[in-house]
Each structure stands twice: as C-alpha cells, then as structure tokens.
Amino acid sequence: MKKISQQSAKKNSKNFLIAGHSIKPATRTRINIDMGSIFDFTPVNLPIEVLNGAKDGPTIFVCSTIHGDEIIGIEIVRRLLRIIDEKQLCGTLIAIPVVNVFGFNDRSRYLPDRRDLNRCFPGLKNGSLASQLAYKFMQEIVLKSDYGIDIHTGAYNRTNLPQIRTDISNQENMRLAQAFNAPAIVNSNLRDGSLREATSQAKIPLILYEAGEALRFDEYAVQIGIDGIMNVVAEIGMIKRNHKISSSQIFIARSSSWIRASQSGICLIKAKLGDIVKKGQILAEISNPFGDNKIIIRSTQPGMIIGCCVLPLVNKGDALFHIGFEKNRDINHNLGDDFTKGVDRINNKNL
Ligand SMILES: [Zn+2]
Known part of the structure; x- marks a missing residue:
C-alpha cells in the first residue's frame, strides 16, 4: 500500500486506467460507466469523476448513495470536487456521488429488484441486477483503490449524529476514523454482503461516514463530511494541510x-x-x-x-x-x- 508524504512525492508519470479510459497526470475526467438500461431502453450510467494527481500517491474512492435515498454524500462529493485541485494532488481520487443509480432515481433505498445493494457485495458478473452493479463497482473502482470512504445517512424519519462506523480493533481503519474527526466513532460489526465486508476481505481500509437523515440535506453534516474527507486525504499524504487536527473531542462507542x-x-x-x-x-x-x-x-x-x-x-x-x-x-x-x-x-x- 502506497504511503507517501506530500512533500517527498515524486512527479506522477503514469496515466490512470479506469473503465476503458486513460487519465493523464494532473487532469480530471468524468466517465459514465455503462449499467445497462431501463424498460424503455433508456441507458443507465454510473457517473464518476477521476482526478489523477500531478504527483505520486495512493488511490482513494469516495462514494455516496449506495442506498438510493441517502443523499447527503452527493452534496459532500460535489463540494469536494470543487475544493481538491488535481494539480496539487498526490495520487488519485475517484468520486462517485451516486452508486445506486436505480434506487436514487426512484428516491428509494433499494434497487428495482427490491434488493439492498449493501447486502450484495462483492457481487456477481451474471447475478441479480443489484449483484451486477456491486460487481462492476468492485471491479472498476474498489479494487483499483488503496482506501475508501463510504457515505450514508439515517433511514427515512431517523437522523444520525455525524459519526464514523468502523471496526475499532482494526488499526488502519481507526487511523482514518480518528483523522476524519467526526463527533463520534461507533464500532460496527461487518454485515454480510456489505461494501465494508468486501473491502475488509480485499484488505482495503474503508471507513463509513453516517450523518443526517434520508432524503434531506443537512449543512452541518455536509461540513463535517467535507472537513473529514480532507483530513483523511491529508493523513494519507494526498494533500497538504497546514493545521493539525485534534482528536480529543471524539466520542468512541464500543457498541450501540x-x-x-x-x-x-x-x-x-x-x-x-x-x-x-x-x-x-x-x-x-x-x-x-x-x-x-x-x-x-x-x-x-x-x-x-x-x-x-x-x-x-x-x-x-x-x-x-x-x-x-x-x-x-x-x-x-x-x-x-x-x-x-x-x-x-x-x-x-x-x-
Ligand atoms: Zn445506508
């Protein structure tokens, strides 16, 4: 796993290859990954934006809306893409504002086949619709990354304090969780078929940011999310941050x-x-x-x-x-x- 400090990073001389595209160093590209079509043959795409940094460094993906009605992360990703400059970046950022494009367009947590995408990872190439989406997401994005951040919200009519959910016994996950600096870190067991379980098996450190309520925006949750992601990308040497973060105010819950x-x-x-x-x-x-x-x-x-x-x-x-x-x-x-x-x-x- 690449861990390079911002100051000592070398110039990036490699194009980043993803979904049939080749992205030059110090550039960004928006790509539509083909996800098939709906009943009337209208194409369905999974839109992503890839920032290939000017300098060497790790690859991180930031994804939102695996549950189609959990939309706070979309706003976080949109603002993040305006803040991060690929010409100053060490490594590669893959941003995915909406993973469950089917559920999102229906304002639904689930896919049209009523499956929960976050119970279908790592997916199957020829499995159910949800399983195929999970498979493509794993192959094209997750397995090309060294780190991941997955953004969720509470359910409909339930709101969450901004918090990181992770296995607190895993040192690398805990390093990212503490760097994120949300008000709370909540120890969570892995669930069968979740992205967290799939990344754990692939040995890719991933933290899950939970904040706010489904189908609502919440400015405080958005701000904590943006600050947290910037803290994490600084922690793994992808950007330079002048101020040091303090973890003294984080509430760590062993269970809930x-x-x-x-x-x-x-x-x-x-x-x-x-x-x-x-x-x-x-x-x-x-x-x-x-x-x-x-x-x-x-x-x-x-x-x-x-x-x-x-x-x-x-x-x-x-x-x-x-x-x-x-x-x-x-x-x-x-x-x-x-x-x-x-x-x-x-x-x-x-x-
Ligand atoms: Zn969720």
Missing part, C-alpha cells in the same frame, strides 16, 4: 443499541442528538391524542444519543433512540463547549 417505543402513540422527544445520557434518564414520552395514557421512555444504559427518530407518530416497537456506549472514558465526562455547540447546530436543523 436502539431504545424502542413500548406503546404506540404521539411521541414527544425530550433529548437531543449528541446528548450524554445517564441510565434511567427521561428521553421521550408517548401518549394518546388527548395527552393521556402517558408512558415515559428512559435510557436503559449510560451513553450518547447517536441516532434519533424525528417523526412524532410511533408504533409500538419503533426505534426511537440509538445509544452509543463509550469506550475508555467516564460517561459523565464533559465533552466541552465546542462539541456541545456543534451538536446543538445539528439539533436546531433536524429536530
């Missing part, structure tokens, strides 16, 4: 679980994303349309609220709060004013 509604009704939320909560702390109340038959929802363990329902109408069993349980820190530790202000900005937007 959801607190669910214990009855159906109207839900009033009493806590915010990013709140540090104690065991037994009141998080919400659920009552009938007259305000009677009230029940109180409490935190079952101390931790941080890393995800939250934003729809006040809930059914028994609905997921209300995602709580992260901390690693190696007193749970009542004060995370500081900057952290609190940042999280308040998210809550003003989302709740």
Whole structure:
C-alpha cells in the first residue's frame, strides 16, 4: 500500500486506467460507466469523476448513495470536487456521488429488484441486477483503490449524529476514523454482503461516514463530511494541510443499541442528538391524542444519543433512540463547549 508524504512525492508519470479510459497526470475526467438500461431502453450510467494527481500517491474512492435515498454524500462529493485541485494532488481520487443509480432515481433505498445493494457485495458478473452493479463497482473502482470512504445517512424519519462506523480493533481503519474527526466513532460489526465486508476481505481500509437523515440535506453534516474527507486525504499524504487536527473531542462507542417505543402513540422527544445520557434518564414520552395514557421512555444504559427518530407518530416497537456506549472514558465526562455547540447546530436543523 502506497504511503507517501506530500512533500517527498515524486512527479506522477503514469496515466490512470479506469473503465476503458486513460487519465493523464494532473487532469480530471468524468466517465459514465455503462449499467445497462431501463424498460424503455433508456441507458443507465454510473457517473464518476477521476482526478489523477500531478504527483505520486495512493488511490482513494469516495462514494455516496449506495442506498438510493441517502443523499447527503452527493452534496459532500460535489463540494469536494470543487475544493481538491488535481494539480496539487498526490495520487488519485475517484468520486462517485451516486452508486445506486436505480434506487436514487426512484428516491428509494433499494434497487428495482427490491434488493439492498449493501447486502450484495462483492457481487456477481451474471447475478441479480443489484449483484451486477456491486460487481462492476468492485471491479472498476474498489479494487483499483488503496482506501475508501463510504457515505450514508439515517433511514427515512431517523437522523444520525455525524459519526464514523468502523471496526475499532482494526488499526488502519481507526487511523482514518480518528483523522476524519467526526463527533463520534461507533464500532460496527461487518454485515454480510456489505461494501465494508468486501473491502475488509480485499484488505482495503474503508471507513463509513453516517450523518443526517434520508432524503434531506443537512449543512452541518455536509461540513463535517467535507472537513473529514480532507483530513483523511491529508493523513494519507494526498494533500497538504497546514493545521493539525485534534482528536480529543471524539466520542468512541464500543457498541450501540436502539431504545424502542413500548406503546404506540404521539411521541414527544425530550433529548437531543449528541446528548450524554445517564441510565434511567427521561428521553421521550408517548401518549394518546388527548395527552393521556402517558408512558415515559428512559435510557436503559449510560451513553450518547447517536441516532434519533424525528417523526412524532410511533408504533409500538419503533426505534426511537440509538445509544452509543463509550469506550475508555467516564460517561459523565464533559465533552466541552465546542462539541456541545456543534451538536446543538445539528439539533436546531433536524429536530
Ligand atoms: Zn445506508
């Protein structure tokens, strides 16, 4: 794996070969990867932009919208492409604003065959539609990369605190996660068929950025995402950054679980994303349309609220709060004013 510091990088003399295109050093190219067609034979393409840097360095891909309704990463990728200059870049950036082009055009998490793309990696050349898309994405992009960043959001009507999800026992992933410097890092087990599992098997370090809500933009989540990606590309020597980042404010969760509604009704939320909560702390109340038959929802363990329902109408069993349980820190530790202000900005937007 190439790790070259920005200062010592040599001039890049190689064209970058991808999807039948050859991209010269210090140039960028937009490519449409053929993904077949829809019923009326209208072609479907997977659009990507490739920046082949002026100097030698690693290759990183940044992708969004593997789930077709999780769109925050599209805005992150668009702005990133305006910030990064291929003439100053060491290595190659492959940017993919929309991976699940089929679901995206239908505002749907899934593909038209109702499969979840993030359960179909590494895919099969002649498999289902989702499997073929996963296969092409792996062959053309992932396996040509040394690193990856995959951008997701919460589900519809659920919002996430900006956070990195990764295996915190993996040193290289943790290095990228800490460099990203989102408010939280959440340890996550690999899921069968996920891009994370496929990259783990291919020994390509990948972190997953989760922030905000499906089908919504969120300026704070976008800003944290752009800063985080710039921090990561600086960490692996692709760009020069003058200021050092501090990781002291990152909340590291070793595990997490959801607190669910214990009855159906109207839900009033009493806590915010990013709140540090104690065991037994009141998080919400659920009552009938007259305000009677009230029940109180409490935190079952101390931790941080890393995800939250934003729809006040809930059914028994609905997921209300995602709580992260901390690693190696007193749970009542004060995370500081900057952290609190940042999280308040998210809550003003989302709740
Ligand atoms: Zn997702």
